[in-house]
Amino acid sequence: xxxxxxxxxxxxxxxIDNRLSFNLNYTDRFNLSVFSSLTHNKxxxxxxxxVLEHILTTTNxxxxxxxxxxxxxxxxxxxxxxxxxxxxxxxxxxxxxxLGCSRSLVFTMQRSLVEKGYFIINKEWDEIGRNKRNLIxxxxxxxxxxxxxxxxxxxxxxxxxxxxxxxxxxxxxDRTKLFIKFNYDLLKIITSSEYLNPKQKMIxxxxxxxxxxxxDLG
Numbered sequence: 001x002x003x004x005x006x007x008x009x010x011x012x013x014x015x016i017d018n019r020l021s022f023n024l025n026y027t028d029r030f031n032l033s034v035f036s037s038l039t040h041n042k043x044x045x046x047x048x049x050x051v052l053e054h055i056l057t058t059t060n061x062x063x064x065x066x067x068x069x070x071x072x073x074x075x076x077x078x079x080x081x082x083x084x085x086x087x088x089x090x091x092x093x094x095x096x097x098x099l100g101c102s103r104s105l106v107f108t109m110q111r112s113l114v115e116k117g118y119f120i121i122n123k124e125w126d127e128i129g130r131n132k133r134n135l136i137x138x139x140x141x142x143x144x145x146x147x148x149x150x151x152x153x154x155x156x157x158x159x160x161x162x163x164x165x166x167x168x169x170x171x172x173x174d175r176t177k178l179f180i181k182f183n184y185d186l187l188k189i190i191t192s193s194e195y196l197n198p199k200q201k202m203i204x205x206x207x208x209x210x211x212x213x214x215x216d217l218g
Contacts, residue, residue, distance in 0.1 A: 045077055046179035050152035051170070054144060056206050060116060063198035067099055067191050068109050069118055070205070073138040073170065074184050086171050087137040089124075100192050110134060117141035138170055145169045152177055180209055 051073070055066050072088060080086040090098075095106045113119035120137040140148070149162075154176045162172045186208075190201050 044181035044183055045074060045081075046174070047074065047077070047182045048170075048173045048177045049180045050148045050177050051140070051173055052180055052209055054140075054148060056202065056209070058144075061113075061118070062109075063202050064099065064101060064105065065109050065113055065116075065118075066202055067198060068095070068106075069113065069138060071098060071187065071191050072119070072136050074182070074187055076136070076138050076170070077174065078184065080171070086168055087122075087135050089133045089135045091133065098188060098192050100194055110136075117144075137168060140169050140173075145173075148173065148177070182209070 047070075052070075055061070055069055058066075061069065075088040075090075076086045079088050092103045092106045096103045099106070110119060110121060114121055118139060118141070120139050122135040122137070124132045124135060126132045155178060159176045162169075187205075190196070190204055193201065196204065
């Protein structure tokens with residue numbers, strides 16, 4: 001499994017292509033035993049490798065938006081496995097806590113991700129007309145969806161064609177494309193960390209997923 005030696009010394013600096021570095025002096029603030037148990041835990045959720053690669057590399061999303069998409073997509077997948085609905089809702093303060101940002105930024109990112117074609121949001125209202133919660137369904141712009149379908153190979157076996165009337169774009173990619181095993185609890189620790197900025201969080205996730213295996217359930 002992933003090598004966690006980067007986190008073992010009291011103070012280390014991670015350098016990326018000699019241009020970017022950040023200090024990893026977190027041993028007094030980060031529970032390494034918890035981190036180690038998560039990286040070795042066999043309870044993983046499958047994230048489509050092609051979607052993950054797109055989110056990590058696209059220039060159309062900010063670092064914070066990428067983190068929000070990955071977190072919401074993971075929670076939506078967990079929800080689908082439990083209730084067959086690939087959507088998820090949390091109060092804005094909970095999103096803010098899990099992303100390590102302000103509530104106002106959460107609302108700004110929700111609007112932006114809808115405009116860019118990455119979120120579908122259904123608003124639910126209380127009895128006096130107040131917005132009670134936003135139910136988020138992660139999706140993809142049609143051009144991105146089509147490109148991922150053409151560029152990345154399917155899992156082994158036969159697959160029914162995509163039918164937008166019976167499943168969402170992400171569900172189709174979930175069942176047809178190779179995936180990467182990812183631990184949601186570990187993702188939540190990284191996205192909510194107050195010791196990493198959004199760019200550093202994305203770098204960390206990029207390294208972690210690069211070391212993770214691509215899997216075929218076929």
